[in-house]
Amino acid sequence: MKACVLGRDPEVSGIGLGCMGLGVNYGQPQAKQAGIPRFTEQARKANEPIVGLLCRTAAARGHHHQRRPRHRERSQRVYGPRNRQEKTPAIEGSSTMTSQVPLLTLNNGVQMPAVGLGVFQTPPEQTTPAVQAALEAGYRHIDTAAAYGNEHEVGEGIRRSGIGRPDVFIETKVWISDYGYDQTLHAFDKSAAKLGTDWLDLLILHQPLPSDFDRTTGAYQALERLLADGKVRAIGVSNFMPEHLRQLLDATSTVPAVNQVELHPYFTQPDVQKADAQHGILTQAWSPIGGITFYRGTGKGTLQDPAILAIASAYGKTAAQVMLRWHLQRGRSVIPKSIRPERIAENFDVFDFDLSAGELDTLDGLDTGTRGGPDPASITLEHFGRPIPEA
Numbered sequence: 001m002k003a004c005v006l007g008r009d010p011e012v013s014g015i016g017l018g019c020m021g022l023g024v025n026y027g028q029p030q031a032k033q034a035g036i037p038r039f040t041e042q043a044r045k046a047n048e049p050i051v052g053l054l055c056r057t058a059a060a061r062g063h064h065h066q067r068r069p070r071h072r073e074r075s076q077r078v079y080g081p082r083n084r085q086e087k088t089p090a091i092e093g094s095s096t097m098t099s100q101v102p103l104l105t106l107n108n109g110v111q112m113p114a115v116g117l118g119v120f121q122t123p124p125e126q127t128t129p130a131v132q133a134a135l136e137a138g139y140r141h142i143d144t145a146a147a148y149g150n151e152h153e154v155g156e157g158i159r160r161s162g163i164g165r166p167d168v169f170i171e172t173k174v175w176i177s178d179y180g181y182d183q184t185l186h187a188f189d190k191s192a193a194k195l196g197t198d199w200l201d202l203l204i205l206h207q208p209l210p211s212d213f214d215r216t217t218g219a220y221q222a223l224e225r226l227l228a229d230g231k232v233r234a235i236g237v238s239n240f241m242p243e244h245l246r247q248l249l250d251a252t253s254t255v256p257a258v259n260q261v262e263l264h265p266y267f268t269q270p271d272v273q274k275a276d277a278q279h280g281i282l283t284q285a286w287s288p289i290g291g292i293t294f295y296r297g298t299g300k301g302t303l304q305d306p307a308i309l310a311i312a313s314a315y316g317k318t319a320a321q322v323m324l325r326w327h328l329q330r331g332r333s334v335i336p337k338s339i340r341p342e343r344i345a346e347n348f349d350v351f352d353f354d355l356s357a358g359e360l361d362t363l364d365g366l367d368t369g370t371r372g373g374p375d376p377a378s379i380t381l382e383h384f385g386r387p388i389p390e391a
């Protein structure tokens, strides 16, 4: 059973075709400490470490803003005053529970756990236990969306875990039906109320709306407002192709912190990864173990790929773990979804081995160029619009 609210499900309903392509390695040095790259391209230019291993709970609360002055030339863009005072209100509660999860530093200094739990297609009644299982396993990051229809249950899982709100990184998404400046401000209120929090760690636009980009821009400007008001710690986008990023950057002041896109061994989107890196945007992989290649029952899935299985067997790991490790070593954020506690734990058990450069290249080389999800260019309100209920 799916958890989406109404209508067609844009995250699984489209098939796109592309050409064969190779994955890219942006030359990120491997971090021996955490076993994942310490620098993204943009952070490396700024000589700034992007990954650290933190033996505590909080996604360190470096709440900086990622604004850049309007009207600056692109070459002069900045990601925001890095020492700006924390404005996020209501940092209440604390936790005695600890987690060892590597952190990625976003372009405004906010730190985000590199591995989070995704809850797309997690039915509401299974969401609270899944979130609790994840937090118990050590996750400190949950990725949900207004369109998944389970934000309330995500909030409930966090509350029942006993882990303090500041120690869990909550990411959610605004659906296209709520785009436009005022509607998106209200979308924040709806999501925050359902999640049971006054503030969000990361709020992103779920899709570009190429047929009405002004609405997309208005929505993003609302995110900028929320960021300035300290209601969200970071803002970003999802499924933005390079041309959508260009359009957005031309019309707004804040470089997105994150671009969440379909990314697994069979679809690596090197052009998107390159554009993200050029702009200082962290690429976050959805369907990181290739769920979209098998959960619709179409074709050979990544979990059965012989090359991935061969690497997995050499390390005594599973195919899912090898794919997650590949993302982490390439500097990407991952948000694998599962409703099963044993798989949730398995997907978090990825910090005790290192893939070789050759193995990373092998995984990059599996790219087929074929998209599993809908082509972002095809997203319209007519086909994908659906009301997002009030809290």
Ligand SMILES: NC(=O)c1ccc[n+]([C@@H]2O[C@H](COP(=O)([O-])OP(=O)(O)OC[C@H]3O[C@@H](n4cnc5c(N)ncnc54)[C@H](OP(=O)(O)O)[C@@H]3O)[C@@H](O)[C@H]2O)c1
Pocket: 011, 117, 118, 119, 120, 121, 143, 144, 206, 238, 239, 260, 261, 285, 286, 287, 288, 289, 290, 291, 292, 295, 303, 318, 320, 321, 335, 336, 337, 338, 339, 340, 343, 344, 346, 347, 373
């Ligand atoms: N922004 C977007 O447009 C967009 C689109 C899609 C997804 N997302 C986000 O990305 C998250 C992850 O993507 P996804 O759900 O599409 O795919 P995924 O995480 O790559 O794969 C999930 C599928 O794999 C199964 N699974 C999980 N762990 C496994 C393991 N260790 N071994 C074998 N099977 C395993 C799950 O089944 P069980 O649950 O039965 O274990 C489920 O069928 C979503 O939950 C959502 O948060 C965002």
